[in-house]
Amino acid sequence: YLVYQLNFLVGPPALSVFEPSQDLLTTEKKIKLAGLVEAGAILTINGQLAGVAGDGRFEEELALQPGVNVIEFSAKNHLGKTAVVKRMVVLESPEGAANINETNPVNPPATSTSE
Numbered sequence: 001y002l003v004y005q006l007n008f009l010v011g012p013p014a015l016s017v018f019e020p021s022q023d024l025l026t027t028e029k030k031i032k033l034a035g036l037v038e039a040g041a042i043l044t045i046n047g048q049l050a051g052v053a054g055d056g057r058f059e060e061e062l063a064l065q066p067g068v069n070v071i072e073f074s075a076k077n078h079l080g081k082t083a084v085v086k087r088m089v090v091l092e093s094p095e096g097a098a099n100i101n102e103t104n105p106v107n108p109p110a111t112s113t114s115e
Contacts, residue, residue, distance in 0.1 A: 012083040013038035015075040024089045026064070031089060033060040033071065041075040041083075064091040 017035040024031070036056050037043050043050045043058055052058045062071065073085045 012081040013041035013075045013077040015041070015043075015073060015083040015085055017073050017085045017087060020071070020087050020089050022087055024087070025092060026089065027092055027094050028064075029091065030061050030063050033062055033073075034058065035073065035085075037075045038077065041077050044074045044076075046072055064089060066091050066093065 015035070015037050017033075019032050019034040033045060033050075035058055037052055037058060039054070039056045041052070041056075043052050045060060045062070050058055050060055067090065069089045069091060071087045071089060073087075075083045
């Protein structure tokens with residue numbers, strides 16, 4: 001019990017991504033991003049600050065680039081601890097000819113470290 005409480009107090013914030021699913025293949029040019037983050041944490045999606053409701057829920061819309069899109073969700077708590085979840089989404093052409101050899105980070109995140 002003590003270890004659980006200590007991890008809760010000094011560990012990274014809880015972060016769950018409900019949408020999109022991992023390795024999503026789509027022809028939609030925009031997708032919904034949704035999930036839940038620990039209350040009080042700061043959420044960024046590909047380095048851009050994202051809105052979070054009072055209960056920790058978040059929902060955004062993201063325009064995709066053709067091919068592979070890597071989406072990085074990052075939550076930071078007041079102690080500077082960070083939790084990261086990455087999702088890969090492939091936008092294929094309506095003809096089904098996705099170029100999966102090219103990675104297109106959508107709004108690439110700024111490089112930073114915390115601790």
